Amino acid sequence: MNTKGEKKMSYDGFKLFKVRIDRGVAFVTIDNPPMNLLNMQMIMEFAMLANTVKNDDNVRVIVFDSADPDFFIAHFDVKGLVVMPDEAAPKKTSLEGTGHMINELYRTMPKVSIAKVEGIVRGGGFEVIQSFDMIFGEKGKAIFAQPEIGVGIIPGGGGTIRIPREIGRRRAMEVVLGGHDFPAETAELYGLINRALPPDKLTLYVENLAYRIATFPLESIALAKKSVLAGVDLPLEEALLEEQYLFGQSVALPASKARMNMFLNAEGQSRETEATSNTLLEEQEENPFSIFEELED
Secondary structure, three states, rough: OOOOOOOOOOOOOOEEEEEEEEEEEEEEEOOOOOOOOHHHHEEEEEHHHHHHHHHHOOOEEEOOOOOOOOOEEOOOOOOOOOOOOOOOOOOOOOOOOOOOHHHHHHHHHHEEEEEOOOOOHHHHHHHHHHHHOEEEEEEEOOOOOOHHHHOOOOOOOOOOHHHHHHHHHHHHHHHHHHHOEHHHHHHHHHHHOOOOEOOHHHHHHHHHHHHHOOOOOOOHHHHHHHHHHHHHHHHHHHHHHHHHHHHHHHHOOHHHHHHHHHHHOOOOOOOOHOOOOOOOOOOOOOOHHHHHHHHHH
């Protein structure tokens, strides 16, 4: 991957995150014993990481996992809730200064964020990853839940808003009002996560996907994500016009012109090449975009 002239950022200073950069992917391991409770320190590190990655030209994808095999993020530390004022604060008029603003950084940044969940993620932890672009869970082990109702409160990190937009009103009512656990298989069925994968395929698939995305041009990734978000956030006609505009921008990119010409010159538009499949579930599947590697050198 070409790093000439690109900004390189420092990932020192994190206490609860272990960060490793490899081939355009930032692998971030959450490590806050004894069970990865979400607290103010972790929230601050999520914000610091988002602002660092957003400006790092060497990173295209972030993959989060956990150092604890049983807990991804347990939930928000309840000790921080019981000391909140006895009177509710006035309704805010903007997201400024709220946890929502940090979550929105991940949802809207021109980089891709992925959660690889092998254990339990509930409450505020689940709300954080709902702002990510993709969530994958381990079959037979990963658990997802919004259990706040059990202690008499409601989700406060976006759960009651993001979940119905993802899975619909009735299932959202079940998740929020039931407050019970959803195994990865049900979470996939409901649309709470992308896929539930067996233990021997989860890391393989997520890493293959992350590395694959990281081979694509930085500007193209940003435009694709922006267009998908337009489809979610804007009325249909406005979203279609936005897509048309962003498509024109993507076609005009020098990197895109070079890739399309190389694709044609390499006989990519042939029956043999077009018939090649790639599920990302095998160790050594051929990357059909490997012909572009010399463009990145």
